[in-house]
Amino acid sequence: MSEGPDDLLGRQLSPQLDEASASWVSGLSCIGPERELAVDRLHALLLRIARAEAARRSGLNGITGPELDDLAHQAASDAAMSILRKVHDFRGDSKFTTWAYKFVIFEVANRFARHVWRRERTQFDEEDWDRLPGRLGTDPEDVAESRALVAAVHEAVEQELTPHQRRIFVAIALDATPLDVLVAELGSNRNAIYKTLFDARRKLRAHLAAHGYLATGSSTKLGRHG
Amino acid sequence: MSSWDALESMLETDARDAGCAETFELIHAYAEIVVSGGDPEATMPGITVHLESCGPCAEDYLGLLSALRAETDSSVEG
Numbered sequence: 001m002s003e004g005p006d007d008l009l010g011r012q013l014s015p016q017l018d019e020a021s022a023s024w025v026s027g028l029s030c031i032g033p034e035r036e037l038a039v040d041r042l043h044a045l046l047l048r049i050a051r052a053e054a055a056r057r058s059g060l061n062g063i064t065g066p067e068l069d070d071l072a073h074q075a076a077s078d079a080a081m082s083i084l085r086k087v088h089d090f091r092g093d094s095k096f097t098t099w100a101y102k103f104v105i106f107e108v109a110n111r112f113a114r115h116v117w118r119r120e121r122t123q124f125d126e127e128d129w130d131r132l133p134g135r136l137g138t139d140p141e142d143v144a145e146s147r148a149l150v151a152a153v154h155e156a157v158e159q160e161l162t163p164h165q166r167r168i169f170v171a172i173a174l175d176a177t178p179l180d181v182l183v184a185e186l187g188s189n190r191n192a193i194y195k196t197l198f199d200a201r202r203k204l205r206a207h208l209a210a211h212g213y214l215a216t217g218s219s220t221k222l223g224r225h226g
Numbered sequence: 227m228s229s230w231d232a233l234e235s236m237l238e239t240d241a242r243d244a245g246c247a248e249t250f251e252l253i254h255a256y257a258e259i260v261v262s263g264g265d266p267e268a269t270m271p272g273i274t275v276h277l278e279s280c281g282p283c284a285e286d287y288l289g290l291l292s293a294l295r296a297e298t299d300s301s302v303e304g
Contacts, residue, residue, distance in 0.1 A: 049293050052292070052293065052296065053289045053292070053293070056289060056292060057285075057289075093252075093254070093255040094254040094255045094257075094258045095258065097297075098254045098257065098258050098290070098294060099254045101254070101290055101293045101294070102250065102253055102254050102257075102286070102290055105286050105289040105290055105293070106250065106286055108289070109282060109285065109286055109289075133229055136229050136232035136233055136236065137227070137229075137232055138229035138232070142229070145228075145229055145230075146229065149229050149230065149233060153233065173236065178281075178282070179280070179281065179282050180282045189246075190246045190282060190283070191245055191246035191247040191250075194245060194246045194280055195245060195246075198239055198243065198245075201236070201237045201238070201239050202237075202239045204237050205234075205237035205238070205239070208233075208237070213230070214230070214233070214234050214237070215234075
């Protein structure tokens with residue numbers, strides 16, 4: 001993965017803040033009644049966005065009613081705390097409100113993931129390799145191909161992955177555990193889990209290519225069964 | 227798609243992938259460019275790659291776009 005942000009847009013820019021954004025930063029950075037007003041205004045804004053985002057996601061997660069509104073309140077409060085801690089990091093490469101929205105949307109995602117994890121308590125350590133063809137959408141009638149594929153991937157996992165990489169790969173690839181739910185279970189963060197999965201996928205692909213199951217290039221397949 | 231093709235797709239990685247942390251750092255700027263009709267891929271290709279690969283970050287991005295578009299709609303209506 002890209003390690004440095006210098007090729008990206010954001011921090012190379014140092015635009016002047018628009019008037020509304022400057023007002024937000026000023027209000028949240030001062031002390032006294034003006035700050036209290038700005039914090040109240042921020043919280044109201046975040047709660048509105050949190051409710052909309054929670055409603056948008058509710059169909060995916062089966063959370064409704066007061067529980068959904070409670071989740072939105074918690075996300076708004078957590079996001080407000082993050083924003084107050086980081087307000088001086090705001091660089092003005094968007095409107096202040098857009099920058100603030102991402103924090104509350106991220107918190108809503110976290111809250112949903114924790115809710116799913118508490119509700120389902122998924123067993124992440126179970127390894128049922130026969131699930132892999134189904135996860136890939138394989139035709140169940142093609143038994144020979146499925147067996148070959150499972151054997152090849154299982155061998156690659158055994159030989160290439162660290163125990164931590166294996167645990168993450170199995171949870172996501174075999175058990176279909178949502179990444180954010182795994183983050184909640186392991187008390188980790190999204191970037192760390194994604195990076196672990198990224199490295200695992202890269203190592204597995206290299207192993208399978210070296211053993212003739214996948215192409216050494218980007219698309220052409222080689223002798224898979226030989 | 228054969229199962230091997232599907233496996234290839236599952237294991238595919240792109241070295242330009244910005245990762246979740248970098249994407250979070252820049253997603254607000256990225257989303258505003260999109261909503262204003264611009265193309266952020268030229269300046270932030272790693273974010274585009276990441277959003278195509280990371281489901282949770284892509285869902286957050288959709289939420290951000292939804293918030294920005296609702297904001298635009300309400301200002302037009304108001």
